[in-house]
Amino acid sequence: MRYALPFCICLVSWMVLPFCRQPFGMALLVVAACVQGALVYAGYRLAGAGRASLTVGTVVVVALLLRGPFLFSPPFLSDDIHRYLFDGMVQQAGDSPYAVSPEAYETTDPIVSDLATKVNHPSLVTLYPPAAQLFFKLAAPLGMTGMKALLVLADMAVVGLLLLYLPRMGLPRHGVILYAWNPMVVWEIAWSGHTDALALPFLLAAGLLVVRKGRREAIMAGALFAVALWVKLIPVIFGPFFLLASRRRAGWFAAGGAVASTLLVGPYLPQMGNGVETLVLYGTTWEFSGFLFRTIRDLTGMNLVARLVMALLFCGGAGALLWRQWRTKMSHFHALGWAAFFWLLATPTLHPWYGLYLAMFLPLMGDTFNGKLLAPFLLTLTPLLGYVVLIDFFAHGVWLEGTWTPFWVFAIPLMALFCPKEPPAALPGAKLLKSLTNRF
Numbered sequence: 001m002r003y004a005l006p007f008c009i010c011l012v013s014w015m016v017l018p019f020c021r022q023p024f025g026m027a028l029l030v031v032a033a034c035v036q037g038a039l040v041y042a043g044y045r046l047a048g049a050g051r052a053s054l055t056v057g058t059v060v061v062v063a064l065l066l067r068g069p070f071l072f073s074p075p076f077l078s079d080d081i082h083r084y085l086f087d088g089m090v091q092q093a094g095d096s097p098y099a100v101s102p103e104a105y106e107t108t109d110p111i112v113s114d115l116a117t118k119v120n121h122p123s124l125v126t127l128y129p130p131a132a133q134l135f136f137k138l139a140a141p142l143g144m145t146g147m148k149a150l151l152v153l154a155d156m157a158v159v160g161l162l163l164l165y166l167p168r169m170g171l172p173r174h175g176v177i178l179y180a181w182n183p184m185v186v187w188e189i190a191w192s193g194h195t196d197a198l199a200l201p202f203l204l205a206a207g208l209l210v211v212r213k214g215r216r217e218a219i220m221a222g223a224l225f226a227v228a229l230w231v232k233l234i235p236v237i238f239g240p241f242f243l244l245a246s247r248r249r250a251g252w253f254a255a256g257g258a259v260a261s262t263l264l265v266g267p268y269l270p271q272m273g274n275g276v277e278t279l280v281l282y283g284t285t286w287e288f289s290g291f292l293f294r295t296i297r298d299l300t301g302m303n304l305v306a307r308l309v310m311a312l313l314f315c316g317g318a319g320a321l322l323w324r325q326w327r328t329k330m331s332h333f334h335a336l337g338w339a340a341f342f343w344l345l346a347t348p349t350l351h352p353w354y355g356l357y358l359a360m361f362l363p364l365m366g367d368t369f370n371g372k373l374l375a376p377f378l379l380t381l382t383p384l385l386g387y388v389v390l391i392d393f394f395a396h397g398v399w400l401e402g403t404w405t406p407f408w409v410f411a412i413p414l415m416a417l418f419c420p421k422e423p424p425a426a427l428p429g430a431k432l433l434k435s436l437t438n439r440f
Contacts, residue, residue: 005043005052006062009181012036013066016187020076026391029077030384036183037381041374043181047174054174056163063159063180067152067190072145077387078353081144081193082118087126087133088140088147089115097126097133098271127278130264131230132195148193155189157201162363165208175363178373184380188353196356199231203238204360210245210253211332218249222256229257230264233279234357237318237343238336244322245332283307286349288401289386291410293348310346317342333364341376344383345410352387355380375417382409 016032019025046052075081087097089112090105101123102116116122128136139147162176179185189197206224209217225242228235246253265272284304287293292313297306318339325335340358344350359380362373385405392398 005039006058006065009036009039009043010062010065012039013183013186014069017069017073025076026388029387033183033381033384036181037377040177040181040183041377044174044178044373047177048172054177056173059163059174059176059180060156060159063156066181066186067155070186070191071148071152073191074144075192077187077390078192078194078351079118079120080195081147082115083120083126083128084132084136084147084193084195085140085144086112086115086119087128088136088138091133091137092140096268096271097128097136098268098273098275099125101125124278124281125274127275127282128195129230129233129275130268130272131227132198132232133268134264135195135198135231144193148190151193151195151197152190154201155185155197158204158360161201161204161208162360166363169364171364171366178362178377179359182359182377182380184352184355184384185359187384188356192353194353194356196232196234196353199228199235200356200360202228202231203235203357206242207245207333207336207364210242213249215249215252218246218252219256221246222253222258223260225253226257226260226264230261234354237314238339240318240322241325241332241335241339244325282349288348289350289383289406289409290346290348291406292346294406307348310348314343314346317346331364331366333361334366337361337365337376341379341413344379345413350383350386350406350409352383355383375413378416379413382412385409 012032012035016025016029019028043052043054047054083102086102089109090097093107093109093112095105102119103122105112105116107113107116126133135150136147139150142150159176159180162179163173166173166175188194202224206221206228209221209224221242225235225239229239243250243253284307290310293306293310296309297303300306321330321335321339321342324330325332337358340361344354344358347354358376362376362380365373365376385408386401388405389399389401392400
């Protein structure tokens with residue numbers, strides 16, 4: 001198992017690259033995600049049953065091998081990194097990224113002019129928060145590969161923290177492969193270079209500190225959480241859980257966050273207000289792979305009402321988790337993981353890389369809730385089905401999301417959530433992996 005399973009996972013992941021630009025590239029991507037995801041989860045269950053051993057060295061080396069080829073490949077699934085580079089180069093020129101949109105920015109630099117033509121929605125001012133902008137400014141001179149390399153370093157920092165703290169928390173160390181070898185994590189960070197990767201280690205470190213007793217730890221946790229929040233605003237959904245976990249030290253947690261926020265936001269005022277306008281536009285009009293949202297919107301015929309219902313549904317689920325965390329000994333990370341799960345089901349805009357937050361919490365959630373983590377693990381994979389929209393987009397320039405794709409993104413994890421628990425030996429591919437283990 002030490003050699004067979006990692007070899008199979010790497011082979012499946014690498015085979016996507018040579019064919020990604022072919023007409024059948026998206027179908028290959030989906031098949032590879034399914035196969036690699038099945039191998040990772042089977043390896044996790046087999047290791048948990050004592051039928052396979054995964055050393056720290058194997059976990060790290062395979063994680064690096066999986067990311068390496070994609071690090072040097074231009075992005076194929078998403079072009080957001082062009083906006084990152086543009087914002088960074090604008091700051092290198094001494095201008096604010098929030099001042100004007102890419103199409104309105106005047107420059108004589110041919111590199112910046114070329115980036116402006118590659119940015120999606122060039123008529124809109126950037127909406128990325130100040131901490132992300134600071135990263136863009138520092139990383140842009142390194143180019144696309146250099147920026148992605150820094151994001152992979154942040155990604156591997158998460159792997160390192162998980163390997164270090166899982167045994168201390170009484171959790172199996174092999175659970176780290178649910179994140180480290182997850183095809184979505186590899187592709188969305190090393191291939192597409194999404195800036196969410198930068199928020200993850202700060203959010204994880206804040207979660208590890210906030211449960212400790214001590215004023216200093218609470219202040220540091222608040223500051224780290226603020227950095228994660230100002231890299232990408234998504235961590236705001238976890239704010240109440242962090243405040244509850246800090247308990248009597250909530251004031252110090254908030255103070256640390258306030259100081260860090262002031263230092264990060266201050267330099268970008270007052271032009272940052274233009275980015276808020278783009279954010280409001282995004283929050284009220286964007287949609288992608290949101291099955292529940294689309295269903296309610298189609299039934300009511302009202303976009304804003306459907307978004308409000310989704311917000312209320314998530315708040316209800318998060319409230320139930322908060323109540324359970326407060327009244328019982330429910331793990332802080334268990335609550336965070338299921339909060340991320342409910343948010344992915346409820347959000348009107350479910351980009352595949354939004355699953356990074358859930359993927360990071362998976363090893364820390366514990367193998368509970370009907371005895372398995374299959375449902376949340378699947379929800380880190382099924383959003384990749386949304387990329388089938390690129391087939392018509394690359395062929396005809398038409399962005400048209402299918403009717404059934406959001407349904408399967410939503411339905412597959414829910415079916416896994418309520419299906420009976422299976423023993424590790426009954427998992428698909430378990431016998432094959434066992435035979436490979438004996439041979440190698």
